[in-house]
Amino acid sequence: MAKLPLQFRLNGSDRATFVDPASNLLDTLRRGLGDFGPKYGCGQGTCGVCTVLVDGEPQLACLTLAVSCEGRQIETTSGMADGPNLHPLQDAFMDHFAAQCGFCTPGMLTAARALLAKNPQPSREEVVEAISGNICRCTGYEPIIAAILAAANAPGARRA
């Protein structure tokens, strides 16, 4: 089966690659383009660790058909920091010890980023709802919720 050409913007840069017809976006990002920000967890849409933004909306990269991303804007945690300056969410995650083993962190950061882009001052309930598709087996979620709430109140938090 011939591979298909695919182009999209990844963290603000134009990228082009070839993919198998039924490839998912996660394989394309990790194996094809070397972006190891999103992780492979369950492959079933249950854990949320592969969450990326597609045109600003959260999607599970492991369940997204790669070719459906033609011409779209993909954002991952790899593009969150601005040079040496971490994104306010990344700072808040460090300050609140919101990462323990760290495996869920890319998905949590991306889910939080999608929330704050639409709702810069979320309630605790809205934060819980926003990360409800992301599983963390270490922290008990509380440090993550606290970090997101703190980032919402930090200067520059609205930077998408």
Add this chain to the structure above:
Amino acid sequence: MLDLRTCTSLSEAAGILSGDRQALLIGGGTLVMRDVNEGRLTEGTLVRVTDPAFRQMSTGGARIELGAGVTMAMVLANRELAFLHAAARAIGGPAVRTMATIGGNLFAAAPYGDFTVALLALDAQVVLQSGYGSGRAVPLEDFLSARERGGQGLVTAVQFARPQNPAEFHFRKISRVKPKGISLLSIATHLPLSGGRVAQPRVAYGAMAPTPIRARGVERALDGKPLDQSAIQAAKQAALEGCRPATDAIASEWYRREILPVHLGRLLAGEPR
């Protein structure tokens, strides 16, 4: 190996699905890509539809039509569909809702498919297109009972009447994990009141049978009665009619049978979960 066909028109996709038994429609990917990732789906053709009609919503009038490619997030963003928001929010987390479609939910095996339960209580029709002809509407209940056989063609849309009083429509998903857990069961009720009495109620369950089902015993118990204690008691006694719940990782068949009348009674009485 899996092939992929991208179709710019509904009729092209319907033609492929009708002519090739190994062809499978992929919408948001939340069902099909799971099978691809698990290695359960390795041969055949994935059919993808880019026709804008597939994601069209007509929600302004008394008759609502939603394209099969409409996502749960699109339902939640539409204020005219506020009565369906509880059902749409019951599907996954935000990332799943960006992807998961109404058409896909019709095919989700128990205990999934909660949105379809709401559609069943709304007496929805499924628009099917086979080959290159035009679509035909079939009752959702008939569609679901024929679902396992397959080969019904392409689901292009669902249609249903807007409840005259949205406050008479209710949906509840019962799960152990909050705010997002897999269904122990789900219940949708449409109980129009006429002169203080329930008139032609529709009640549907999810995860109480291999597909979402109507609760005909409950409907009979409530029809023509005021929604009082004795009607609710009769509905609870008839609650399990037609139920064939599974034992799975979420709950046993016994447990589902035990809790269904309790949650149905609370919903009918307007009590919190």
